[in-house]
Amino acid sequence: MANEKLLWEKLVSELQKNFESVSYDTWIAPVEPISLVNGVLTLELPSAFHRDYWDRNLVAESETILQDYTGQKIRLDLTVPNENHKEDVDDPVVTGVDAPGQVYAHDTHLNDKYTFDSFVVGSGNYLAQAAALSAAEEPGQVYNPLNLYGGVGLGKTHLMQAIGHEVLRRNPEARVKYVTSEEFANDFINSIRTRRQEEFRREYRSVDLLLVDDIQFFADKEATQEEFFHTFNKLYENKKQIVLTSDRIPSDIPKLEDRLISRFKWGLSADITPPDLETRIAILRNKAVAEGLEIDNQTLNYIAGQIDTNIRELEGALVRVQAYATINKIDITLETAIAALKGLKDSAQQHGLSISKIQEVVAQYYRLQVSDLTGKKRTKNIVVPRQIAMYLSRELTENSLPKIGKEFGGKDHTTVIHAHEKIVQDQNHDSELRSQISDLKKLLKG
Numbered sequence: 001m002a003n004e005k006l007l008w009e010k011l012v013s014e015l016q017k018n019f020e021s022v023s024y025d026t027w028i029a030p031v032e033p034i035s036l037v038n039g040v041l042t043l044e045l046p047s048a049f050h051r052d053y054w055d056r057n058l059v060a061e062s063e064t065i066l067q068d069y070t071g072q073k074i075r076l077d078l079t080v081p082n083e084n085h086k087e088d089v090d091d092p093v094v095t096g097v098d099a100p101g102q103v104y105a106h107d108t109h110l111n112d113k114y115t116f117d118s119f120v121v122g123s124g125n126y127l128a129q130a131a132a133l134s135a136a137e138e139p140g141q142v143y144n145p146l147n148l149y150g151g152v153g154l155g156k157t158h159l160m161q162a163i164g165h166e167v168l169r170r171n172p173e174a175r176v177k178y179v180t181s182e183e184f185a186n187d188f189i190n191s192i193r194t195r196r197q198e199e200f201r202r203e204y205r206s207v208d209l210l211l212v213d214d215i216q217f218f219a220d221k222e223a224t225q226e227e228f229f230h231t232f233n234k235l236y237e238n239k240k241q242i243v244l245t246s247d248r249i250p251s252d253i254p255k256l257e258d259r260l261i262s263r264f265k266w267g268l269s270a271d272i273t274p275p276d277l278e279t280r281i282a283i284l285r286n287k288a289v290a291e292g293l294e295i296d297n298q299t300l301n302y303i304a305g306q307i308d309t310n311i312r313e314l315e316g317a318l319v320r321v322q323a324y325a326t327i328n329k330i331d332i333t334l335e336t337a338i339a340a341l342k343g344l345k346d347s348a349q350q351h352g353l354s355i356s357k358i359q360e361v362v363a364q365y366y367r368l369q370v371s372d373l374t375g376k377k378r379t380k381n382i383v384v385p386r387q388i389a390m391y392l393s394r395e396l397t398e399n400s401l402p403k404i405g406k407e408f409g410g411k412d413h414t415t416v417i418h419a420h421e422k423i424v425q426d427q428n429h430d431s432e433l434r435s436q437i438s439d440l441k442k443l444l445k446g
């Protein structure tokens, strides 16, 4: 075995003694020893997050272990293969609705099931998971606030609550509060109504960890944003960890106050993107084991192939197969899955298509930012894509005209009607536009 591998194995066996399995899987398992040259052990880490974590927590200890073992001074050199990820940390951007039937732990409002242990790590979420784990291990110290953002049903709430569980596991006395942004708004409004603002403030400003889910619903609620701003400042000042989730990056949330957006930039935004096939299969396999279901790989593979954008719907597909098998008193086989999921794909995809997804795809297609589409600029290179995105939102989703207007930076519904009519008419004589729209539809429908 090469020297670097031998040293690495020794190091891992020592580090492992003090590591819990999730932390080990996140911070150590993905590391590869590359070389040992002139007393420098080079390790390759998956991302700049990992390197930051190693710098803060593991380098000094590792160098001591290696020195004790070899009797020589060994220095660690940490490399990250795609150094683009470095930007993720420097420029702090790495890239809700509650599910029914959840069981909440009594005090914290955390769902028992949403832990790091039950979270499957894959290509679309490993950075967000690493960021979440470091927020849990060192709350208020490194990434504050931490904002997890991404499309519907991709695990934002799960990961956010996992932080809550982990903080409590490490410190059962910690005061952890989980709320959706709507609950925060309701609590605030009720506190005014019942003249209990002091109590409200005491409650929110005395926590050690505040988790606020789906902050895009703060849009339009000016007084609530103002109150949240003060809550945020107080907690931040006291080095208390704040974690937020949203369906898009905060600077793209229409009607979110600039002063909040600028504070969110103090911390780190990490996005979660849809899982690849392997991750989807792993999620289904875990779920099947948890439910005591026996399902062969081929069948899991098939189910995972049916739904690719939303994990909640992926889990729903498994439930559907299970129900179909129970009702018909048959085993779960590939045939059962095919029969149970017939017709599901189209409706699921239609259902899964959101205005924000359309904005993302259109912006990318025309090399614009989503904020151009939701903004007010009137230059032609922006106006036409904006109208196309509104047109597609009307054609491909069930959202009302006012809702579409709202998602495009609070525009009036008549603007949406106008955009829609214009694109319908222009397509009659503009073949270039027709083909762009057909491209976009293909991209959106997968």
Ligand SMILES: Nc1ncnc2c1ncn2[C@@H]1O[C@H](COP(=O)(O)OP(=O)(O)OP(=O)(O)O)[C@@H](O)[C@H]1O
Binding pocket: 096, 097, 098, 099, 114, 118, 119, 120, 121, 125, 150, 151, 152, 153, 154, 155, 156, 157, 158, 159, 214, 247, 283, 311, 312, 315
């Ligand atoms: N990586 C994962 N491993 C295991 N389960 C997952 C993973 N990601 C998501 N899930 C499961 O998928 C379901 C939906 O996740 P969650 O509610 O966290 O999504 P979300 O991104 O918060 O959605 P929304 O945008 O609707 O708020 C949950 O049951 C969650 O446990």
